[in-house]
Amino acid sequence: MVPPSLGMAAWALVTGVAMVKSGLSVWTATAMTVLVYAGSAQLAALPLIVAGAPLAVLLVAAFCVNLRFVIYGAHWRRYFGHLPRWHRLWLMYFAVDLNYVLFVRRFPEPRPQPEQLPYFWGGAVWNWASWQGASLLGIVIADRVPTQWGLGFAGVLALLGVTYSLLSDRKTWIAAGVAACAAVAAFSLPLKLNIVAAIAAGVAIGLLLDRSFPGAAPERA
Amino acid sequence: MPSWYIAAGIAGLTVMTVLTRGFFVISERELELPPWAMHGLRYAPIAALVAVISPEILLTDGALIATWQDARIYAVLVGTAYFWWRRGIFGMIVTGTAVLLALKIGLGW
Numbered sequence: 001m002v003p004p005s006l007g008m009a010a011w012a013l014v015t016g017v018a019m020v021k022s023g024l025s026v027w028t029a030t031a032m033t034v035l036v037y038a039g040s041a042q043l044a045a046l047p048l049i050v051a052g053a054p055l056a057v058l059l060v061a062a063f064c065v066n067l068r069f070v071i072y073g074a075h076w077r078r079y080f081g082h083l084p085r086w087h088r089l090w091l092m093y094f095a096v097d098l099n100y101v102l103f104v105r106r107f108p109e110p111r112p113q114p115e116q117l118p119y120f121w122g123g124a125v126w127n128w129a130s131w132q133g134a135s136l137l138g139i140v141i142a143d144r145v146p147t148q149w150g151l152g153f154a155g156v157l158a159l160l161g162v163t164y165s166l167l168s169d170r171k172t173w174i175a176a177g178v179a180a181c182a183a184v185a186a187f188s189l190p191l192k193l194n195i196v197a198a199i200a201a202g203v204a205i206g207l208l209l210d211r212s213f214p215g216a217a218p219e220r221a
Numbered sequence: 222m223p224s225w226y227i228a229a230g231i232a233g234l235t236v237m238t239v240l241t242r243g244f245f246v247i248s249e250r251e252l253e254l255p256p257w258a259m260h261g262l263r264y265a266p267i268a269a270l271v272a273v274i275s276p277e278i279l280l281t282d283g284a285l286i287a288t289w290q291d292a293r294i295y296a297v298l299v300g301t302a303y304f305w306w307r308r309g310i311f312g313m314i315v316t317g318t319a320v321l322l323a324l325k326i327g328l329g330w
Contacts, residue, residue: 007311014314028227036234044273049222049230059233064269066241067262073245080246088246095242150325153293156277157300157317159270161310164301166267179268180275187276187283195272202268203261210260 008098008127009134011158015039016138017145018155022046026143033135037093037128040162041065043155053192061195072100078110079103094124096131171213175206292324 012033019029019042036042041062048058076095080088102123107116145151167173179202186194245252254262278297279285286294300317304310324330 010311010314023222024227028224028231032231032234035231036238038234038238040270041234041237044270045230045234047273047277049227052222052226055226055229055233058230059237061269061273062234062237063241064265065273066237067265067269069241070244071262073242074252077245077251081251085247085249089239089243092242092246093239148325149322150292151318151322153277153296153321154314154318156274157296157314157321158310159274160278160297160300161304161313163267163270163274164304164313165308165310166270172264172267175264176267176271179271180279183272183275184279184285187280194276195269198272198275199265199268202271203264206264206268207257207260 009130011039012131012134013138013141014154014158015042016135016140017142018043018046018138018152018158020139020142021145021147021150021152022050022155024049026139029139030136033132033139037096037131038062038066039131040159043159046152046155048192048195051192053195057192057195060199064199068097069095072097075104075110076100079107079112079116082112091120091124094128095120096127098127099123171206171209174209175202178202178205290328290330292321292328292330295324296321 016029016033019032020026024032024046032042044061044065045058048061072095073092076092077088080091083091099120103116103120106119107113142151163176167176179198182201183194183198186197188194189197278293281287281291296317299320300313303316304313
């Protein structure tokens with residue numbers, strides 16, 4: 001649990017720095033990290049907030065970046081579906097990528113067991129504390145670093161790395177390429193609608209490729 | 222950036238966190254998504270990430286980068302090379318940021 005948390009802490013540090021370097025105050029950045037608690041959605045939201053994008057565009061982008069959690073959730077339900085609704089939602093708020101990976105490895109059998117809740121909370125609390133600690137450290141450091149160093153770009157590099165790790169086959173490469181071209185070509189659209197257009201173009205080409213070449217089925221779900 | 226906008230943005234992002242992580246547990250009944258939606262789930266995250274970062278990497282004030290003296294180019298090239306060499310996001314951030322800072326501080330790019 002400790003080494004992967006260290007990697008995540010580094011990621012949190014970058015998020016903290018990028019938030020302040022995008023122009024958020026120390027206090028807004030702190031509120032964002034404590035409440036939103038989703039690094040890649042926060043990083044993706046920053047350029048949009050700086051550009052003053054409409055809230056709807058901001059939310060569409062964050063929703064799409066977070067969609068992997070929807071996939072995890074279908075799996076989580078088999079473990080925690082018997083709990084009351086508010087309890088389930090409370091658990092899921094803390095269910096980040098690392099918790100999911102470790103939990104499913106520890107309990108490969110998708111059915112409720114009594115030791116699952118303590119295991120879940122042990123990991124969730126540890127993750128939350130290391131994430132928030134490192135993120136706050138990043139916020140404080142960034143406040144002391146000159147803006148012309150352009151450190152906020154570290155957040156873009158982090159998202160680029162996540163993008164690379166999602167490129168699993170030729171179809172995802174094509175979908176990503178189409179989305180990139182659309183986002184740049186449609187950049188002059190008002191209201192940051194180029195983001196929405198690019199997401200729509202990327203997903204549409206992906207679905208089209210899946211239909212035309214059904215060879216490789218989606219491995220998850 | 223007006224403060225109401227930031228506050229509403231943070232509140233909205235928080236709702237998105239809860240909504241996506243809780244999507245399948247909110248309902249009391251078992252949810253079934255149509256197959257095309259499950260397929261779409263595979264492409265939406267990468268499309269969204271690329272949509273956000275590609276203008277940040279490729280554009281300056283709405284136009285394609287027109288100079289070689291832009292630290293972002295080399296930060297992305299070195300970070301990308303590191304990623305495909307070692308498959309590590311962490312090292313990619315470190316090497317890319319190091320190049321960025323060296324060019325920005327050293328050469329003023």
